Amino acid sequence: MPKFMDVHEGFHGATQEQLAEAHQRDLDTEGQDGVHFEHAWLDPESGKVFCLSTAPDKEAVMRVHERSGHPTDQVFELPVEA
């Protein structure tokens, strides 16, 4: 299953609870699109969130995030890793 990294902007000053809640919304419905969000990391200073997932394609990742209320079009497929 392809891996993806996606990037969200605008989470300035977000807390552990807010990130966990946003991530849980993804987990709650990801199965509808065959996606699994493995991990999310937040930099509250820049407001960036990085999400690592496995998914059938980029559009599936975007659908789950849009349904959860935090859409992004910055989704990158990761066929190579080290």
Next chain:
Amino acid sequence: MPKFMDVHEGFHGATQEQLAEAHQRDLDTEGQDGVHFEHAWLDPESGKVFCLSTAPDKEAVMRVHERSGHPTDQVFELPVEA
């Protein structure tokens, strides 16, 4: 130890061997700055590389990457994760 995600641009069409070689250059000298690069992911289409590390600070991450010949100023501290 703080965690960081950094982003590199311009790796369009890079191969598994090229990513592994670039990552190995980081591993070879990271100890000088107290950094450890845990993982690197590449999207050859956009040319982006994402590196996850632990380090004393952002500047230490930048020093290792600069010494390895792939400098970046896109380094984000990740105090919150889910």
